[in-house]
């Protein structure tokens with residue numbers, strides 16, 4: 372592939388934390404970067420113009436969902452995802468693997484691929500490494516992902532078998548790829564076993580991928596297990612390529628991931644929480660449904676510069692939530708995405724100024740996390 376299109380420049384490091392620039396055909400990504408998720412080619416309740424105002428630079432879309440509806444051929448016919456959803460900045464699609472394993476009603480894995488039933492109408496479909504790449508080429512994101520199997524982290528025997536399959540599939544994805552204007556990332560698996568993670572990171576790093584992802588985390592393991600796996604994997608992955616921690620994005624996970632050398636994150640958490648009236652603040656989450664906000668004149672977060680916090684009181688947002696008005700989801704989503712995008716940007720600035728460890732310590736001290744399992 373033409374590697375100049377997807378060059379990664381490491382600008383500064385502070386211990387394991389990294390600040391870099393990843394060049395893509397739709398613009399430069401300043402890393403670390405947080406990507407909101409546009410499952411069905413839309414970040415729920417938020418327009419592309421609002422995403423730009425928030426400062427989001429990368430958006431993820433899901434191959435499984437878009438393959439089933441409206442179909443990759445239709446997206447290609449409409450000029451690809453960037454044109455279809457009118458997002459002119461960098462985009463990433465996943466391989467469909469994660470959704471097949473978590474959403475499809477039934478699925479059967481074999482050495483060659485996965486047969487599954489659609490969660491929409493029960494119809495039968497099949498993904499192979501080759502078809503996943505082909506679908507992602509039709510969708511046209513800048514970063515596309517190797518087809519992998521995300522297995523239960525607590526089933527050690529199965530994890531090993533599925534990791535071997537993921538490795539064979541990674542090589543098949545590389546062979547199947549034909550578009551020079553897309554970067555295919557390989558995915559490290561291996562559950563919560565340091566030995567398997569080591570094996571997987573070494574194998575994936577040995578292939579010619581322009582970037583690497585860490586899959587199979589935030590799927591039921593503990594936080595210390597996740598942190599230990601990040602340390603193992605990032606100790607092996609090459610310094611000169613970006614590292615993407617898939618499906619992870621609570622505030623404390625972002626800080627802990629950056630501390631351990633992660634460059635790219637994505638998560639549905641900010642928008643999913645917003646639809647349940649939950650908003651991030653520097654001290655933890657609040658729920659705007661709560662009656663204590665009925666007469667509250669303050670914004671969600673007085674330190675936040677987002678459109679919602681500049682204009683609206685908690686009392687108004689609570690009213691929208693209680694009245695089940697759609698604007699509630701939009702305003703709280705804008706705030707939550709901006710909270711994470713700003714957190715990661717301030718982490719980048721701190722790495723450039725060699726004070727990230729201090730920032731991380733202060734943030735983790737004041738932010739009271741909630742259990743986030745199952746929300747990744």
Ligand SMILES: [Zn+2]
Pocket residue numbers: 671672675676677678679680681705706707709
């Ligand atoms: Zn805000």
